[in-house]
Amino acid sequence: xxxxxxxxxxxxxxxxxxxxxxxxxxxxxxxxxxxxxxxxxxxxxxxxxxxxxxxxxxxxxxxxxxxxxxxxxxxxxxxxxxxxxxxxxxxxxxxxxxxxxxxxxxxxxxxxxxxxxxxxxxxxxxxxxxxxxxxxxxxxxxxxxxxxxxxxxxxxxxxxxxxxxxxxxxxxxxxxxxxxxxxxxxxxxxxxxxxxxxxxxxxxxxxxxxxxxxxxxxxxxxxxxxxxxxxxxxxxxxxxxxxxxxxxxxxxxxxxxxxxxxxxxxxxxxxxxxxxxxxxxxxxxxxxxxxxxxxxxxxxxxxxxxxxxxxxxxxxxxxxxxxxxxxxxxxxxxxxxxxxxxxxxxxxxxxxxxxxxxxxxxxxxxxxxxxxxxxxxxxxxxxxxxxxxxxxxxxxxxxxxxxxxxxxxxxxxxxxx
Ligand SMILES: *[C@@H]1O[C@H](CO)[C@@H](O)[C@H](O)[C@H]1NC(C)=O
Ligand SMILES: *[C@@H]1O[C@H](CO)[C@@H](O)[C@H](O)[C@H]1NC(C)=O
Ligand SMILES: *[C@@H]1O[C@H](CO)[C@@H](O)[C@H](O)[C@H]1NC(C)=O
Numbered sequence: 001x002x003x004x005x006x007x008x009x010x011x012x013x014x015x016x017x018x019x020x021x022x023x024x025x026x027x028x029x030x031x032x033x034x035x036x037x038x039x040x041x042x043x044x045x046x047x048x049x050x051x052x053x054x055x056x057x058x059x060x061x062x063x064x065x066x067x068x069x070x071x072x073x074x075x076x077x078x079x080x081x082x083x084x085x086x087x088x089x090x091x092x093x094x095x096x097x098x099x100x101x102x103x104x105x106x107x108x109x110x111x112x113x114x115x116x117x118x119x120x121x122x123x124x125x126x127x128x129x130x131x132x133x134x135x136x137x138x139x140x141x142x143x144x145x146x147x148x149x150x151x152x153x154x155x156x157x158x159x160x161x162x163x164x165x166x167x168x169x170x171x172x173x174x175x176x177x178x179x180x181x182x183x184x185x186x187x188x189x190x191x192x193x194x195x196x197x198x199x200x201x202x203x204x205x206x207x208x209x210x211x212x213x214x215x216x217x218x219x220x221x222x223x224x225x226x227x228x229x230x231x232x233x234x235x236x237x238x239x240x241x242x243x244x245x246x247x248x249x250x251x252x253x254x255x256x257x258x259x260x261x262x263x264x265x266x267x268x269x270x271x272x273x274x275x276x277x278x279x280x281x282x283x284x285x286x287x288x289x290x291x292x293x294x295x296x297x298x299x300x301x302x303x304x305x306x307x308x309x310x311x312x313x314x315x316x317x318x319x320x321x322x323x324x325x326x327x328x329x330x331x332x333x334x335x336x337x338x339x340x341x342x343x344x345x346x347x348x349x350x351x352x353x354x355x356x357x358x359x360x361x362x363x364x365x366x367x368x369x370x371x372x373x374x375x376x377x378x379x380x381x382x383x384x385x386x387x388x389x390x391x392x393x394x395x396x397x398x399x400x401x402x403x404x405x406x407x408x409x410x411x412x413x414x415x416x417x
Contacts, residue, residue, distance in 0.1 A: 099135075102128070105169075111175075111198050114199075120216070121219050121303050124304075125222075125300060125304035126300075127300045127304075137228075139251045140169065140171060140172055140224065140226040140227045141172075141227075141246070141251065142173075142227040142229065143173050143174070144174050144214070145173065145174065146213055146233070147175060147177050148177070148203075149177060150181075151175070151193065153398060153403055153406070154187070154191070156238060156239075156407055156417070158193070159407070160239045160243055160246075160416045160417075162416070163242045164243045164247070170247055171192075171243075172221065172227055174197075174221050175197040176198055176203075176213050178202065179200050179201060179202060185197070198217065198220040199216075199220075201216070206318045206321050207317070208312070208317070210323045211312075214232060214290075218230055219303045221299070227296065228251065229250045229251055229294070230294045231293040231394075236396045236399070237394045237395070237398070238394065238395055239394055239416070240392060240414060241414065241415055249393060250293060250344075252384070253384060254384050255338060255340035256292070256339050257293035257339075257342060257344040258327055258339040258341070259292075259328065259341065260286045260287070260327075260328030260329075261286060262287075268285070269282060271325065272285045275311075275314075275315040276312070279311050280329060280330075286328035286329045286332045288325075288343070289324075289347065290323040290324060293344055298338060301335070302330075305330065308326070312325070344391070344393040345393070346372065346392035346396070356396070358399050359402060360401055364406055366412075366413060369414060372392075372395050373414065377391055377392060
């Protein structure tokens with residue numbers, strides 16, 4: 001309620017401001033020709049002054065050249081009296097306030113906010129229609145931690161993130177945990193997990209609430225315009241390579257890593273529900289791993305989806321699993337060329353059943369980590385259309401008691417720590 005009221009008040013304030021501005025820059029029609037006549041000699045003076053000062057500046061040398069774009073010629077052309085005053089004080093603000101919404105880092109280092117879910121998704125759904133950024137933009141990788149509670153392996157991840165060195169602007173962290181779980185609040189200021197939990201809701205395994213949480217994580221991360229790639233991980237995931245390798249791999253990829261395949265069996269097409277038609281046909285039905293990585297524009301597509309998601313929420317209920325079908329199906333339908341059809345998170349399904357294998361303390365040794373980083377399913381994929389040595393950047397599932405051996409072996413076998 002508090003957040004809602006604040007946002008509404010903000011909206012009204014903005015609206016009034018725009019209205020007033022609009023009044024003052026739109027002169028009445030009868031006055032326009034007169035002011036244009038007055039403007040002409042002024043313009044001439046402006047042009048001459050600009051040319052003169054330009055030549056003067058060039059004579060003075062390159063350093064003075066930077067003042068040129070601040071002259072008031074464009075303002076004088078587009079607006080009468082009031083803007084002339086503004087133009088005469090070129091140093092009063094840089095006039096780029098609207099752009100700062102995109103260029104500025106969020107004011108608070110905390111990921112917490114008071115927005116309602118509806119407000120959050122709306123705020124996250126904005127997307128520039130021009131692809132090229134008009135400023136130097138350093139892409140950030142957003143790590144989205146979907147957790148039940150404690151982040152037992154956080155000390156390992158902290159070593160991994162330390163690999164970014166002083167370049168903390170290269171990544172951001174968002175943690176979704178069971179509501180009321182206070183663990184994330186306990187991370188000290190020195191930890192990259194400090195104050196990185198987002199407003200969360202209860203998640204039930206296999207239910208649509210699972211993907212609701214994934215959308216919530218995406219939406220929170222989209223609020224930072226520098227976030228460019230969004231990777232979902234869990235409390236049982238570990239990074240298989242150092243930060244540089246992971247960052248370069250994700251930001252350099254021309255595809256998003258979403259696993260999608262056509263499974264005609266009972267665990268695939270067998271879960272298709274006719275009520276999903278006509279939006280989703282049986283031919284479009286795909287299956288894939290929950291553990292996605294998305295480019296920014298596809299992340300916006302997901303949080304802003306009003307066409308497919310409501311249908312999935314209603315008609316894909318256990319034994320249909322939204323988190324295994326929604327992304328593969330919808331992205332194959334709307335952006336097939338954008339996804340690699342594979343995940344960068346390795347999971348061991350070889351033991352069969354509804355849950356993948358969980359590795360414990362006893363499984364962690366040099367041979368196992370060597371196998372994960374150089375053998376099991378690495379070297380069997382394409383990256384940007386070329387055969388690649390590295391296919392998986394993360395692996396799961398690792399039990400809490402693997403922390404100690406992992407911390408010990410990570411420097412030598414995983415390249416961090
Ligand atoms: C959210 O609301 C609470 C209670 O009104 C307030 O104490 C807190 O500062 C607010 N947090 C943010 C991030 O605005
Ligand atoms: C990260 O790992 C790669 C590949 O092993 C290595 O070439 C690079 O030097 C490492 N970078 C850092 C900062 O440790
Ligand atoms: C992924 O599969 C779709 C068809 O479902 C195909 O159009 C696309 O090219 C594939 N992506 C890659 C990287 O091969």
